[in-house]
Amino acid sequence: MTWQDFPExxxxxxxxxxxxxxxxxxxxxxxEVVNTSxxxxxxxxxxxxxxxxxxxxxxxxxGVMATLMAVLVSQGMLDYDTPICHYWSExxxxxxxxxxPRHILTHxxxxxxxxxxxxxxxxxxxxxxxxxxxxxxxxxxxxxxxKQSYASAYSALVSGWILGGLVxxxxxxxxxxxxxxxxxxxxxxxxxxxxxxxxxxLDKIAKPLRYFTDETTxxxxxLKPDTPQMLDTLADFTVSSLWQDKxxxxxKELNTTNINKLYFDxxxxxxxxxxxxxxxxxxxxxxxxxxxxxxxxIPAANGVSTAHALAVMYAMHANGGTYNGQTLITPDVLDDxxxxxxxxxxxxxxxxxxxxxxxxxxxxxxxxxxxxxxxxYNGSVAFCDPDRAMSFAFIHNFDTxxxxxxxQFVLMETAxxx
Numbered sequence: 530m531t532w533q534d535f536p537e538x539x540x541x542x543x544x545x546x547x548x549x550x551x552x553x554x555x556x557x558x559x560x561e562v563v564n565t566s567x568x569x570x571x572x573x574x575x576x577x578x579x580x581x582x583x584x585x586x587x588x589x590x591x592g593v594m595a596t597l598m599a600v601l602v603s604q605g606m607l608d609y610d611t612p613i614c615h616y617w618s619e620x621x622x623x624x625x626x627x628x629x630p631r632h633i634l635t636h637x638x639x640x641x642x643x644x645x646x647x648x649x650x651x652x653x654x655x656x657x658x659x660x661x662x663x664x665x666x667x668x669x670x671x672x673x674x675x676k677q678s679y680a681s682a683y684s685a686l687v688s689g690w691i692l693g694g695l696v697x698x699x700x701x702x703x704x705x706x707x708x709x710x711x712x713x714x715x716x717x718x719x720x721x722x723x724x725x726x727x728x729x730x731l732d733k734i735a736k737p738l739r740y741f742t743d744e745t746t747x748x749x750x751x752l753k754p755d756t757p758q759m760l761d762t763l764a765d766f767t768v769s770s771l772w773q774d775k776x777x778x779x780x781k782e783l784n785t786t787n788i789n790k791l792y793f794d795x796x797x798x799x800x801x802x803x804x805x806x807x808x809x810x811x812x813x814x815x816x817x818x819x820x821x822x823x824x825x826x827i828p829a830a831n832g833v834s835t836a837h838a839l840a841v842m843y844a845m846h847a848n849g850g851t852y853n854g855q856t857l858i859t860p861d862v863l864d865d866x867x868x869x870x871x872x873x874x875x876x877x878x879x880x881x882x883x884x885x886x887x888x889x890x891x892x893x894x895x896x897x898x899x900x901x902x903x904x905x906y907n908g909s910v911a912f913c914d915p916d917r918a919m920s921f922a923f924i925h926n927f928d929t930x931x932x933x934x935x936x937q938f939v940l941m942e943t944a945x946x947x
């Protein structure tokens with residue numbers, strides 16, 4: 530298996546949800562070694578996937594925010610352990626006076642329940658309304674828990690408004706301007722990272738198959754797990770031997786459910802906490818590919834970026850915080866953000882996330898103790914592995930979730946194994 534095999538691997542991962550597709554970019558030692566794309570991002574003449582195709586990547590944007598924060602800390606504009614109310618006085622109410630950026634980045638603040646502050650679409654898509662609401666909200670204990678029984682509670686939506694509001698206050702810039710000035714420009718990726726999509730980009734962004742013809746349609750994801758084609762394809766990949774070795778000795782069947790169990794323990798998922806954190810307005814959550822939500826600023830969940838930009842950003846992480854000879858993240862700050870701050874089961878996500886300051890562990894069955902990044906709700910993922918001097922970005926418009934789609938694990942485990 531070599532880097533040259535990835536186009537064929539990605540092609541084989543187009544199942545019954547084609548013509549949707551995605552883009553994969555991998556850098557090694559700061560050099561691009563894989564750049565391959567498959568399928569359609571949109572049904573128009575310029576609709577093919579490529580490495581600079583904009584896409585909603587959901588929580589991958591948390592890694593972008595954490596990187597922006599690290600740059601600001603490196604420049605002395607912000608401190609991880611200084612209470613947020615030092616920078617944002619309105620935040621220091623309702624038992625939040627001691628909450629720091631570190632608490633938000635490690636999901637240990639108790640500020641995760643978005644359903645407690647708003648369930649209305651017109652509010653959730655209004656930046657000023659939501660930053661005001663998160664400044665006034667109170668910490669809560671996850672359902673079924675007490676203060677000692679959980680390590681973290683994933684703040685799937687609330688964290689973005691808090692951190693974005695903080696960035697605006699310390700930079701004295703609108704959030705997108707700060708993102709461009711402190712991160713996108715130094716990385717050479719202006720126009721490839723957004724929180725709140727500009728109107729002139731709406732006809733360029735990738736959309737899932739169900740939105741190709743009608744953006745109001747809402748139904749279950751189109752991928753049918755465990756079709757004969759899918760099972761045969763998964764069994765043919767090199768990674769299948771890794772999965773087989775890790776599967777329960779009494780149930781070696783290679784299917785989506787069993788593979789998923791190797792990465793997540795859904796038996797421990799508290800659906801009340803999950804919905805409160807991720808789904809403020811009902812069972813299906815927000816319709817992220819509609820125009821109203823695309824143009825809203827929801828930094829923790831509707832980050833838009835390209836595979837190229839994400840691979841470059843994490844290549845900078847893997848290269849000691851430096852890109853093109855310019856240090857964006859100082860060595861002391863980089864060492865700080867790489868430290869595991871939370872080691873224990875999350876009250877919202879069905880896993881031990883091993884939270885760094887804004888990043889979670891790599892969900893790999895191989896030896897990757899120092900790898901970190903962030904996945905997105907649809908199974909997109911971007912990360913770096915400093916030990917391998919590697920960065921990885923896989924984004925797509927397959928209509929799936931991270932809990933029912935094995936594509937990211939095929940690609941990631943293959944890359945890690947090289």
